[in-house]
Amino acid sequence: xxxxxxxxxxxxxxxxxxxxxxxxxxxxxxxxxxxxxxxxxxxxxxxxxxxxxxxxxxxxxxxxxxxxxxxxxxxxxxxxxxxxxxxxxxxxxxxxxxxxxxxxxxxxxxxxxxxxxxxxxxxxxxxxxxxxxxxxxxxxxxxxxxxxxxxxxxxxxxxxxxxxxxxxxxxxxxxxxxxxxxxxxxxxxxxxxxxxxxxxxxxxxxxxxxxxxxxxxxxxxxxxxxxxxxxxxxxxxxxxxxxxxxxxxxxxxxxxxxxxxxxxxxxxxxxxxxxxxxxxxxxxxxxxxxxxxxxxxxxxxxxxxxxxxxxxxxxxxxxxxxxxxxxxxxxxxxxxxxxxxxxxxxxxxxxxxxxxxxxxxxxxxxxxxxxxxxxxxxxxxxxxxxxxxxxx
Numbered sequence: 001x002x003x004x005x006x007x008x009x010x011x012x013x014x015x016x017x018x019x020x021x022x023x024x025x026x027x028x029x030x031x032x033x034x035x036x037x038x039x040x041x042x043x044x045x046x047x048x049x050x051x052x053x054x055x056x057x058x059x060x061x062x063x064x065x066x067x068x069x070x071x072x073x074x075x076x077x078x079x080x081x082x083x084x085x086x087x088x089x090x091x092x093x094x095x096x097x098x099x100x101x102x103x104x105x106x107x108x109x110x111x112x113x114x115x116x117x118x119x120x121x122x123x124x125x126x127x128x129x130x131x132x133x134x135x136x137x138x139x140x141x142x143x144x145x146x147x148x149x150x151x152x153x154x155x156x157x158x159x160x161x162x163x164x165x166x167x168x169x170x171x172x173x174x175x176x177x178x179x180x181x182x183x184x185x186x187x188x189x190x191x192x193x194x195x196x197x198x199x200x201x202x203x204x205x206x207x208x209x210x211x212x213x214x215x216x217x218x219x220x221x222x223x224x225x226x227x228x229x230x231x232x233x234x235x236x237x238x239x240x241x242x243x244x245x246x247x248x249x250x251x252x253x254x255x256x257x258x259x260x261x262x263x264x265x266x267x268x269x270x271x272x273x274x275x276x277x278x279x280x281x282x283x284x285x286x287x288x289x290x291x292x293x294x295x296x297x298x299x300x301x302x303x304x305x306x307x308x309x310x311x312x313x314x315x316x317x318x319x320x321x322x323x324x325x326x327x328x329x330x331x332x333x334x335x336x337x338x339x340x341x342x343x344x345x346x347x348x349x350x351x352x353x354x355x356x357x358x359x360x361x362x363x364x365x366x367x368x369x370x371x372x373x374x375x376x377x378x379x380x381x382x383x384x385x386x387x388x389x390x391x392x
Contacts, residue, residue, distance in 0.1 A: 003213035006170065007259050009139075009150055011177045013252065015241055018049065018140065018180040022056035027136035027175050028089030030060040032110075034079060034103040035094050036067040044186045046142060050094055062086045064106075067095075070278040071102040073158045076116045080109035083135065090136040093174075096195070097146030097282075100139045101154035104172040107134040116156065123163040123366040130169050139174040142183040144234075144248045145195025145283055147202050147255025149177035155282075157275055163366045164275035166263075173259075179252055181244040189235045192247075193339040194283030196231040199251040200224060200335075201286045205264040206257035208297065208304050209373045216261035219253045221311050226250035228312040228331065232338040264374050266293045268367035269387055272359040273351060275366070280349045287341055290332050292389035298325040300376045305329075345392040353391050360384045 012020055033050065041047045047063075054061050064079045083091065083106060091110070093103030109116050111132040118126045139149040148154070152168035187195070203223040206216050227250045233243035270285040298305055305325035309316055312331035316324045336342040351359075360383040364371060371378055378386075 001214065003211075003215065003260060005215055005260055007150060007173070007256055009174045009177050011150065011179060011252065013179045013249070015180060015182045015245060017178050018183060019053070021050065021053040021140070021178060024057070024176065026057060026059055026090065026138065029058075030062070030086070030088050031090050031092045031138070032079065032083045032086065032088040032106065033061050033063050033092045033094055034067060034106060035063070035065045035099050036069065036096075037065065038069070040186065041095055041142060046183055047094065050092070050140065061092070062088060067099050067102045068278070069098055069281075070164070070274055071098045071156055073116050073156055075102055076105040076109055076156055079106040083110040088135070090138060092138045092140060094140045094142070096141065096143035097148050097155070100141060100148045100174075101146070101156065103137050103139070104134070104148075104152070104154040104168060105156050107137050107172060108169075110135050117158055120165055120167050122165050122369060124158070124161055125165065130171065134169070134171040137172065137174045139177040141177070141179055143187055143191070143195050144181075144184055144244070144251035145198040147199060147251050147258055149174060149179055150252050150255030151258040153258060155271070157278070162275045162362065164271040165366050179248055181241060181248045184244050184248060185239050185241070187238065189238065189340065191281070192235045192238065193231070193341045194281045194287070195251075196227055196234065196247055196283070196339070197287045197341075198283035199247070199254040200227045201266060201290065202254035202258050202263060203227070203250070204294075204308055205266055206254070206261035207308060208301055208375050209262045209264050210375050211373050212261045216257050220257045220261070221307065223250040223253040223257065224308055225311040226253075228335055231335065235339045262373045263370050265363070265371045265378055265383070266290070268363040268370045269293075269360070269383065271367050272363040273346070275362065276355070276359065277349045277351055284341070284344050287336060288344060288346055289387070289390045291329055292386050294329050294332065295326070295389070296382070296386050297376065298329065301325075304375070346390070347392065351391075353388065356387045356391065357384055360387055
């Protein structure tokens, strides 16, 4: 019963909400629009729509479309230089988590000197205070996975050291987020699944974290329930707007969980995997780890896992006390199967079992803070054990 609640973002949620960009009050007159190198926002007309709506709102803009799917420090530094050169007074992140996360980091470096890693906590980061704040950020999300539209966090990789670290301040909460599920209808089935599992584990980790609180619990359990109920339909019938909307809601709620609770070491472990193997989608990596991870914690926080099993639709009443928390692992297996990702494995992405000790070390050194909010203090040996048990 000891927590702080601070989520200052104005969220416009629902199908068709993108149209409000033409009349909503924006935090400046010139934006840097940040998107990925991919073609989806162009192919489906989302970028052109945003440009047209900004013009209606008498707002100028310049485009930075070089963000990678796992965004890098060099992405951030180049984008910040452009924002300063063009005298942009706010940043728009258009796309998925990579674009919006990058927009937050660019917003910091557009106003602060030096190198982005000067401000990072963890790994080789210097942990300097962000004294000059950040430019305002507007998030327009086209995916339902990271919850970044409702939290301050940005995950960026330092390429030369394979450090993938989340960072943020109160100034990197978006001032405005537009969550329009109509923009998510074009996400392919496998990516819909991976993104949905990312939202799921933001919620499950936020529920088991040692700093979970009554408010984060409410958001987390509802998000878990919505993902379990609607993600299979969103994966298998992508144009189903009821399913897309409910998965989008789960994702935004999961972002709120991340704002007032925290991820745990499951995320640290996955960051290590995708830092060394950037082609690995974050949600896929989490799905690979989840069964071994929650099996390890089943006897350590049985009530929390039982709670999550219940909201995922598992009937635990006739199970023994030992079996009840493992019903959550059963629910995860079922959800992976109905979403068509039950066969993904680390070897698909070139991860070798002999690399796991080094990956576990990376997880603990770069994102060690998340181990600190685990409900049980994992040793290095146990970290390796979980990752090896997840390996196939």
